[in-house]
Amino acid sequence: MSESTAVRTAGAPAGWLPGVGTISYGGDYNPEQWPEEVWVEDVALMREAGVNLVSVGIFSWARLEPTEGVFDFEWLDRLFDLLHSAGIRVDLGTPTAAPPAWFYATYPDSRVVTRDGVVLGHGSRGMVSPSSPDYRRACARITRALGERYGSHPALALWHVHNEYGAPVSDSYDEHSVRAFRTWLQERHGSLDGLNAAWGTAFWGQTYREWEHVGAPATSASVVNPAQRLDFARFTSDALLACFTAERDILHELSPGVPVTTNFMATSCPSMDLWRWAREVDIVSNDHYLTAAEVRNHVTLALDADLTRSLAGGKPWILMEHSTSGVNWQPRNVAKRRGEMARNALSHLGRGADGILFFQWRASRSGAEKFHSAMLPHAGTSSRVWKEVVELGGTLADLSELRGSQVHADVAILWDWESFWAQDLEWRPSVDHSHRERIVAFYDQLWRDDVTADLVHPEADLSGYRLVLAPASYLLTDAAAANLTSYTAAGGTLAVSCFSGLVDENDAVRAGGLVAALHDVLGVRVDELLPLREGDSMTLAGGRFEGAAADVWAEDLVVTTADVVATYVDGPAEGEAAITRNVHGEGAAWYTSTRLTGASLTTFLDGAYADAGIVPDRTLPDEVEVVRRRSVDGSTEFTVVLNHGTEDVVVPGAGQVLVGDEVDGEVFVRAGGFAVARADVAAGSVITEA
Structure with missing residues (x-):
């Protein structure tokens, strides 16, 4: 164990990432897109930026298992060793969101069928039918192989199952799903009489007398029974969850003590009941991307963060993905302006995140997301974005004291x-x-x-x-x-x-x-x-x-x-x-x-x-965001102030100002800037501004 790893282990709170004692900072790393000589440069730049956690392997199934049952781990071995030598921890993904071409060719009946009967093929992202027995067997095989090889590796801090379940498709109307849906209905309703009563099938003469006659609610001549649609949505969430728990259980068996997560999309992918899902992950993690068309998208960002904290039961959580600047799939992919990336990150931090990660580390030269922003953009280290990435890494390192503190809401x-x-x-x-x-x-x-x-x-x-x-x-x-x-x-x-x-x-x-x-x-x-x-x-x-x-x-x-x-x-x-x-x-x-x-x-x-008995605070301008975290023992309160407006503001706050200007004992927060305050609950406060 390296000295830096030993320090992090000593400071890690119970239930958090093993060996990690700071705010986690980093992002998705896809080294299979680059020659190995670039890896060395990447790791050196990660250290410069303050990166201490990267997610790898998420879309690597085709390289890890180039033909069915034949594995190639040597490249991943070298990557693990390179990252470990630099003191960078690994969030290892199971690549089950991206089945290889050989899977689609070998098991064509596992492909997703849309509600309109269209069979979806290979060539994009997203999974196959979650109810396919062949898909579940293949997922178990690759997950077991990864667990056996890397389950006790000293660089491993977290398992990351799949990627964004439910995106870009969730429900499938293939024959495997129809059969599984019938079984699910029998367990939920007990009998056809129970089903008919729950669905109100007396309306429009929809009464069922045989289970074989019950199907998925595919597109029909008019509106399909809404209770059937609702049950199929529940079934879909449960089918996806069964895929996750199967992989999670394998990893718990082979890699005891290493937490397992999957990255939610709390408000932007509504196909899963995440209250049920949150009980099944060891640590809640979430992906969030601004909707550029929303003028006040910093508010819906905060909503997403508060929902994620709530799913975590108030415990610290991980922002697994967000963007350094513009994304790639919206009609107008607006770039973030100076300081916006840091404010976005600090809003998540203020609302309970103890990990701040991005998609992705290095911008891709090819593929559908080549215009998606990255920590290391196409313009390289001379770019504004890179300089802000390095600045943010330093800021988060200075705010490690927030780690483990909690948000309380009335x-x-x-x-x-x-x-x-x-x-x-x-x-x-x-x-x-x-x-x-x-x-x-x-x-x-x-x-x-x-x-x-x-x-x-x-x-x-x-x-x-x-x-x-x-x-x-x-x-x-x-x-x-x-x-x-x-x-x-x-x-x-x-x-x-x-x-x-x-x-x-x-x-x-x-x-x-x-x-x-x-x-x-x-x-x-x-x-x-x-x-x-x-x-x-x-x-x-x-x-x-x-x-x-x-x-x-x-x-x-x-x-x-x-x-x-x-x-x-x-x-x-x-x-x-x-x-x-x-x-x-x-x-x-x-x-x-x-x-x-x-x-x-x-x-x-x-x-x-x-x-x-709640008193709203309307003393600050509407574009100033204030959120607080408190240490578990209640002795220390941290206040995060984010100025999303175009005018400088003065925020009341007693105590020493570490960075920034003090005006009559109050804190000056520039337009587009942020401040983080530390206060003894019984005494004064200390302010750090960026």
């Missing part, structure tokens, strides 16, 4: 993939009502208010939160509805937005009507859904809501026990209740029956904040 936002799958199916009341838009709108207001939020499953323990927000909970199970009701009765504050609590786990409207699951806690019933025409809007009246605007959606509310906070001045529900507040037990529940945006949403949340 607010929870409900997030449920199954509800999203159901709401996104066809024939919903309005194409203008989007669960994603509602969650981002609520989250954006919290971001502006310097209020940190966790994302939680509706059935999760909510007792630690002062305020729970349900911006988009179309589907609620009985258990989830009971959970929200009891949370409020025990003294919590609940705020629910329109089109929530409509259906049960089978996408069926409950007996008792619309929003029946939340009648008691909200103190209202919904008699009718009243979506608006495109471009129409409404005005509200009542107290702080006098003159407030709303659009897209209204509901015909029947108030039972709630107080009416605002009414509709016009629109399809003119004169009726629009916003209500209901005291339930020791707590209170707010409900808006319309889509609120801008100032009207701010006013709605201000009412919920007041009930929850």
Whole structure:
């Protein structure tokens, strides 16, 4: 063991990467694309940049197993030794996201079949049918071979199974998947009677009498049974998860003590129920790429990071991939401007990441992603991007004290993939009502208010939160509805937005009507859904809501026990209740029956904040992001301040300023810059600015 490795091992927290005692920094390394003389140059430059962890082997199946059952590991042996000699740890991928050409030729029935019946072939990225027995056997074979060879290598810090499950395709309608789906349905519903009841097959005469007649919900003449579609989405997530756990179990057997992960795409690849997945990985990791078309994409970046931390149960996690600058697949691949890469990285760090990695180390000269940015770009070490990569490596090394600290939130936002799958199916009341838009709108207001939020499953323990927000909970199970009701009765504050609590786990409207699951806690019933025409809007009246605007959606509310906070001045529900507040037990529940945006949403949340005892901080400009981490023992708080705006700001903060200017005891943060503060909870603070 090298001296540097020994130091890292001594500082590694329990449950984290073995032998790693700093913030991890690096990215995907694909040396098979380059002659070996370039490897030596790469490793030297990695050391210059402060890289201490690289992901290798992710797309290397064709080189590792050039023909079926014949392996070539000599090149990977040399790479491991080269990296280890430089003190760089390895995140070793199983290459099962990229089956070789020989696999497609030998097992053509394993190829993915789309919902429209198109058979997908070789030549791109992505996996074959997750239900193919031949694919699963091949995955087990290559994984076992890698585990036996590298499971105890001193450079190994982490196993990285597959790559971005569910991207670019997730569901397959091949015969293997159809048969596996039937088995999955038998386990879930028990009998055909149970299946018919759950799917409501009496509608349109869809009743099944033989299991062999049940298929995957392929494209049909009209809208396919929505409960069948929802179950197939669940099945797809479980089929992919079974592929992961099979490889994970092999690696646990052959490489004990080395954690196993797979890189999620928490908000951009919605085909997996990551609450279930998160329980199966040793460390949560995530890939995030800015959507260039979003003007405030730094806000949705923060949302993605908060969701990843929530999936990790508050434990440290790894940002496995993000970009140094522009990406390669969006309609307009906007380059990041000076300082943006560092702000992106520090936002993830501030929200709980203890590893900051990129795709990829060296920009590829060939292939579909040759215009994707990299740590070492085509322009080389004279480039702006390279200089910022080196600067960021130094900054992260200086911030290693944050490692292992945690983020604490007083607010929870409900997030449920199954509800999203159901709401996104066809024939919903309005194409203008989007669960994603509602969650981002609520989250954006919290971001502006310097209020940190966790994302939680509706059935999760909510007792630690002062305020729970349900911006988009179309589907609620009985258990989830009971959970929200009891949370409020025990003294919590609940705020629910329109089109929530409509259906049960089978996408069926409950007996008792619309929003029946939340009648008691909200103190209202919904008699009718009243979506608006495109471009129409409404005005509200009542107290702080006098003159407030709303659009897209209204509901015909029947108030039972709630107080009416605002009414509709016009629109399809003119004169009726629009916003209500209901005291339930020791707590209170707010409900808006319309889509609120801008100032009207701010006013709605201000009412919920007041009930929850939360004071929003609106003293800084809207483009300044503030997030905090606290040491496990509670003695030290770290504050990350990111200035996404074009004007310099002064941030209140007592204590010594290590880098940057001090103005009357406060911290100066330049436009596009960031600051990291360290404060003893009982004493002053220390500021590091970049």
